[in-house]
Every structure is written in C-alpha cells, then in structure tokens.
Amino acid sequence: MPTASALTQLLKAVEPLAPDMSIADVADRLLTPQHKAFLSLPIVDSAGKPLGLVSRTALQDIFMQRFGRDLRGRHPVTEIMNAQPLVVSLATSLEEAARQITGQLQYPITEDFVLVDQAGHYQGLGTVLDLLKAMESRIAQRNTVLRKALHDLKESQAQLIQSEKMASLGQMVAGVAHELNTPLGYVKNNVQLMNELGAALFELTDAQARLADCMANPDTTEEQLADAFALAAQAREAAAPELLSADMQQLFADTMYGLEQIAELVVGLKDFARLDRAMSEEVDINDCIRSALLIARNNTKDKAEISLHLGQLPLIACAPSQINQVLLNLLNNAVHAIEGFGQVVIKSWADEDAVFISLQDSGKGMEAHVVARIFDPFFTTKPVGQGTGLGLSICFKIVQDHGGLIRVASEPGRGTRFLIRLPRPQAAQLQRSA
Ligand SMILES: Nc1ncnc2c1ncn2[C@@H]1O[C@H](COP(=O)(O)OP(=O)(O)O)[C@@H](O)[C@H]1O
Ligand SMILES: [Mg+2]
Structure with missing residues (x-):
C-alpha cells in the first residue's frame, strides 16, 4: 500500500472512458452530475494506461455547431481528445505536482490531470482548481509558520541586541569607574592633607589666643607669660603659615581640578546614556x-x-x-x-x-x-x-x-x-x- 500523499486527496474516482466510445456518449457522460466538477475526462486503454483527455471545451465546440451533434457525435471520441494528457505520478508531492502541471499546462485551468501509479496505470483524475486550492492553503499554512518564525527571530534579535548593549554598557561602566577613581583618589588625599594642615593652624590660633589672654590678665606671672610665648612660638613654627598659604592654595586648586574632572565624567555619562x-x-x-x-x-x-x-x-x-x-x-x-x-x-x-x-x-x-x-x-x-x-x-x-x-x-x-x-x-x- 502506498502511503497516502496529499495528491491522493485530490484524486477523484472518475470512471475512465474507452477510446472507441462515440463523441455523443462522452458528451452525455460529461454532463452527468457525477462528472460536473471536471473540465475533462480521461480515456484509458484496456490495460488501464491513460491515452488522453477529452475536454469539455472541445466537446462544446462541436455541439455549438448546428447539426454538429448529429454529424459528428457518432465519431469516436479519440478524434477530439487531447492525446497528451497531463500525467502526474501518485508518488509526487503537492509542490512538485503543481510545478509539473503549471510547466505543462497549455490552456490554464482548462485541463485536469491524470494520476498514474508507478506502473503508469490510471488511478484517478485530479482537477487543476483543487490543486491550486490545496497549494493555496499549504502556502497559507507555511506563511503562518514563517510569520511565527520571523516573530521569534525578531524577539531573539531584540534580546541579543539588548545583551550586547548590556555587555558594552558593563564595559563602559567599568571604564568610567576606573576613570573616576583617579581624580577621586587625589581629591581624597588632598582633603586629608588639608585637614592635617588645618589642625596645625588651629593649634597656632589656640596658642596665640592663650598668649593674648595671659597678656591681658594683670595677675599673669612672668613665668606664665614666658611659657605662653614659648608655646605660641612653637605652634607658629609647626604650622609655618607663610608656607602653608601657598600649599593650601595649590591643594585647593588641585582638588577643584579633580572635582571638575569628576563632574565632567558624570555629565558625559549622562549625555552618553x-x-x-x-x-x-x-x-x-x-x-x-x-x-x-x-x-x-x-x-x-x-x-x-x-x-x-x-x-x-x-x-x-x-x-x-x-x-x-x-x-x-x-x-x-x-x-x-x-x-x-x-x-x-x-x-x-x-x-x-x-x-x-x-x-x-x-x-x-x-x-x-x-x-x-x-x-x-x-x-x-x-x-x-x-x-x-x-x-x-x-x-x-x-x-x-x-x-x-x-x-x-x-x-x-x-x-x-x-x-x-x-x-x-x-x-x-x-x-x-x-
Ligand atoms: N577596526 C578593526 N580592525 C580590524 N578588525 C576589525 C575592526 N573592527 C572589527 N574588526 C573585525 O570584525 C569582527 C567583528 O567585529 P564586531 O562585530 O564588533 O564583533 P567583536 O568585536 O565582538 O568581535 C572582529 O572580531 C574583528 O575581526
Ligand atoms: Mg566589537
């Protein structure tokens, strides 16, 4: 048993005709309700090999002529058959059958085709219109599948783009973090240094305030005053304010520069995103x-x-x-x-x-x-x-x-x-x- 192909669904069980039938008999046959769906009927020899197709249009030509039916209806049907029917093997796929038929078709949609088995024996008649319909629904099915595939593809593409974006974003963030680290490092150092230098200044102002208190106080002894002077002098030496002022200015300028760099990067990052x-x-x-x-x-x-x-x-x-x-x-x-x-x-x-x-x-x-x-x-x-x-x-x-x-x-x-x-x-x- 051959497996049922899509073509077997199009196969119509039509009783084939013998070559020696008369044109009139064939015309009667074509007009029966059973055969109305067909534009043509197959003629096969006694061994079941297809010999040709008789088309409805060829018959009509004869019957449209006045007296044509009487004169020519008695002739054998082989006179008006298409001796080369469109033959398709049952084993053929729907697509291949459509390709073969559209390749051979001389009068589009006017002819049906004969389906034969592997030995070339007649198995049934297919209609071109049914074939077209079958192809159409198959194409529609494929389209649905393709549309789904396209949709899936677009979705995964979007995901990939997102992940590449995240990867480059990650790289970028690492780079920027590194860039921020340098100015941040010296700003931090500078602030620490300013804090230390500031402490010496505070000690100096403290010592000077104490000296001033001593001098203003009439009860201060000579000894106490001398101590206060010595402490103030010591603090002054430690703080070295004449040098400190230049150092502080430099430190402030550097710190400001570092902060600007940080700000520039942050603004850049914001612009970038x-x-x-x-x-x-x-x-x-x-x-x-x-x-x-x-x-x-x-x-x-x-x-x-x-x-x-x-x-x-x-x-x-x-x-x-x-x-x-x-x-x-x-x-x-x-x-x-x-x-x-x-x-x-x-x-x-x-x-x-x-x-x-x-x-x-x-x-x-x-x-x-x-x-x-x-x-x-x-x-x-x-x-x-x-x-x-x-x-x-x-x-x-x-x-x-x-x-x-x-x-x-x-x-x-x-x-x-x-x-x-x-x-x-x-x-x-x-x-x-x-
Ligand atoms: N400027 C470049 N010089 C030399 N080769 C490059 C350059 N840009 C891209 N390529 C080549 O193109 C390939 C694809 O680049 P790309 O799509 O950015 O992917 P990736 O950088 O992840 O490999 C790289 O692997 C490299 O071989
Ligand atoms: Mg790259």
Missing part, C-alpha cells in the same frame, strides 16, 4: 563623538593617540544614544585591533545631504574574507569571552535605521577605516519640495 531622549531632532554629531571618546577614555588612553578633526556640522535628527553606541563600538574595535600603541583619527564633515564620520585606526587590518563578514551577526575573530560578534551587526542596523550607510576599507598590516553617512532628512525634503 540620554535614555530620556530616544529620538532627538537636533543633535550635533560632534557632541556624540566627544561623548563616546570621554566614555571610552579608559580603554583608549594606553592604546592609541586620538586625533580629532571635527568640522562644522548641521544639527540632524537622530537617536543620540544609539549613535553613541555605534561610535563606542567602532572605537573599542579600533583599539582592540591595535597591537602596542597606535593612532586613531576621527573626522567629521558635512555636505548638503549628509553628515559624515570617519574613524581610522592604525591597527592590524583585515583580509578581504574577514571584511566580507564583519557585519554578520556573531562573526568574530576574537577568542570566546572577548568578542560577541554582534557589535558591528548592531552598528549596521542602527545606521540603517537612521537611513544611513556604513562602509569599511581595510588593509592587512596597515589599518582600517570606517565611514558613516547619516542623511540630513530636512535638506532632502527641502530639495524635494523645491
């Missing part, structure tokens, strides 16, 4: 560059000298936190590619239609086959735990979402340059309306 403003109308991309540099400073300072060539830029509409993420990714990749100490050159400029950012490193560069794959998700040449392979695919997506382009040029041993183009929609719109 900008979670409150997802999409903003007026962003100066140079601010994004400075912000990313500040945040990445801990990762870059021992790896590369960074030269900035920032041109005058028009404000553009973009999501600054996303652009920051792109820049941070590119910067981190650049310093990863540098062995020892190297250079990173960042440029920005604009023309009438777009803002451009170029980031060039003197790192190890890439072979062409690597360049071809860098924007693929999960493509990484870094060891497990160091690279996720998601950074550039996310950059690509973000730039694409902004209607922009990201391009790369790289040469092994010489370095890599990324170029980003972000359109100025306002300019484009103005041009169009003009």
Whole structure:
C-alpha cells in the first residue's frame, strides 16, 4: 500500500472512458452530475494506461455547431481528445505536482490531470482548481509558520541586541569607574592633607589666643607669660603659615581640578546614556563623538593617540544614544585591533545631504574574507569571552535605521577605516519640495 500523499486527496474516482466510445456518449457522460466538477475526462486503454483527455471545451465546440451533434457525435471520441494528457505520478508531492502541471499546462485551468501509479496505470483524475486550492492553503499554512518564525527571530534579535548593549554598557561602566577613581583618589588625599594642615593652624590660633589672654590678665606671672610665648612660638613654627598659604592654595586648586574632572565624567555619562531622549531632532554629531571618546577614555588612553578633526556640522535628527553606541563600538574595535600603541583619527564633515564620520585606526587590518563578514551577526575573530560578534551587526542596523550607510576599507598590516553617512532628512525634503 502506498502511503497516502496529499495528491491522493485530490484524486477523484472518475470512471475512465474507452477510446472507441462515440463523441455523443462522452458528451452525455460529461454532463452527468457525477462528472460536473471536471473540465475533462480521461480515456484509458484496456490495460488501464491513460491515452488522453477529452475536454469539455472541445466537446462544446462541436455541439455549438448546428447539426454538429448529429454529424459528428457518432465519431469516436479519440478524434477530439487531447492525446497528451497531463500525467502526474501518485508518488509526487503537492509542490512538485503543481510545478509539473503549471510547466505543462497549455490552456490554464482548462485541463485536469491524470494520476498514474508507478506502473503508469490510471488511478484517478485530479482537477487543476483543487490543486491550486490545496497549494493555496499549504502556502497559507507555511506563511503562518514563517510569520511565527520571523516573530521569534525578531524577539531573539531584540534580546541579543539588548545583551550586547548590556555587555558594552558593563564595559563602559567599568571604564568610567576606573576613570573616576583617579581624580577621586587625589581629591581624597588632598582633603586629608588639608585637614592635617588645618589642625596645625588651629593649634597656632589656640596658642596665640592663650598668649593674648595671659597678656591681658594683670595677675599673669612672668613665668606664665614666658611659657605662653614659648608655646605660641612653637605652634607658629609647626604650622609655618607663610608656607602653608601657598600649599593650601595649590591643594585647593588641585582638588577643584579633580572635582571638575569628576563632574565632567558624570555629565558625559549622562549625555552618553540620554535614555530620556530616544529620538532627538537636533543633535550635533560632534557632541556624540566627544561623548563616546570621554566614555571610552579608559580603554583608549594606553592604546592609541586620538586625533580629532571635527568640522562644522548641521544639527540632524537622530537617536543620540544609539549613535553613541555605534561610535563606542567602532572605537573599542579600533583599539582592540591595535597591537602596542597606535593612532586613531576621527573626522567629521558635512555636505548638503549628509553628515559624515570617519574613524581610522592604525591597527592590524583585515583580509578581504574577514571584511566580507564583519557585519554578520556573531562573526568574530576574537577568542570566546572577548568578542560577541554582534557589535558591528548592531552598528549596521542602527545606521540603517537612521537611513544611513556604513562602509569599511581595510588593509592587512596597515589599518582600517570606517565611514558613516547619516542623511540630513530636512535638506532632502527641502530639495524635494523645491
Ligand atoms: N577596526 C578593526 N580592525 C580590524 N578588525 C576589525 C575592526 N573592527 C572589527 N574588526 C573585525 O570584525 C569582527 C567583528 O567585529 P564586531 O562585530 O564588533 O564583533 P567583536 O568585536 O565582538 O568581535 C572582529 O572580531 C574583528 O575581526
Ligand atoms: Mg566589537
């Protein structure tokens, strides 16, 4: 027993006709309620091999002619049959059957097809319309499956993007914490020192106050006065106020500088995240560059000298936190590619239609086959735990979402340059309306 294929569901048990039947007999047969669903009927030989199909339209042609039925109805049906029926093997899949039939079909939807077993014997008649319906419902089923797969894929992509974001955020936070630590350390030291120096000053004022009390008191003995003088002189020597004043000023200035650095980092961090403003109308991309540099400073300072060539830029509409993420990714990749100490050159400029950012490193560069794959998700040449392979695919997506382009040029041993183009929609719109 052959397993029931989808085609067997389309198989209609039609009583096949013999080749020597008359046209009139066949016409009567085609008109019976049992056969009304068919546009054609199969003719088979005595061994059950299909010889052809008689189509309803060929019969109609004859019967539409006046007297046609009387004159020609008596002729054998083989005169008007299609001698090459569409033959499909029962073992064929629905898709393959649809492919074969649409490939052979000469008069679309006018012909049904004959189903044969492996030995080529007639097994039944299929109708093209049923086949189309079956294909349609199968496609609808597939579409549902595909839609679900697409939805799942989008969801896991969103999760991946989030986790890469969290990973780079983690890296960034570690870097910033490190950056904050240095000024925080010396601010703390300075305050401690000022506290110690201040203590000597307080002792001096204390000793001087006691001396003044002694001098003002008429009962003070010579001995007591001499003691008070000696103590005040000692305290004065210990505190050394003439030196202290310069030291204190220096300490205050240093402390102030440290606090400013801390404040700058905190503001930078706030600018960088900008979670409150997802999409903003007026962003100066140079601010994004400075912000990313500040945040990445801990990762870059021992790896590369960074030269900035920032041109005058028009404000553009973009999501600054996303652009920051792109820049941070590119910067981190650049310093990863540098062995020892190297250079990173960042440029920005604009023309009438777009803002451009170029980031060039003197790192190890890439072979062409690597360049071809860098924007693929999960493509990484870094060891497990160091690279996720998601950074550039996310950059690509973000730039694409902004209607922009990201391009790369790289040469092994010489370095890599990324170029980003972000359109100025306002300019484009103005041009169009003009
Ligand atoms: N500036 C660069 N210089 C050399 N190779 C780079 C540079 N940027 C990216 N690459 C290559 O592209 C790969 C993919 O980068 P990315 O998508 O950021 O993932 P990851 O950094 O996690 O490996 C890297 O593993 C590296 O091989
Ligand atoms: Mg990366």
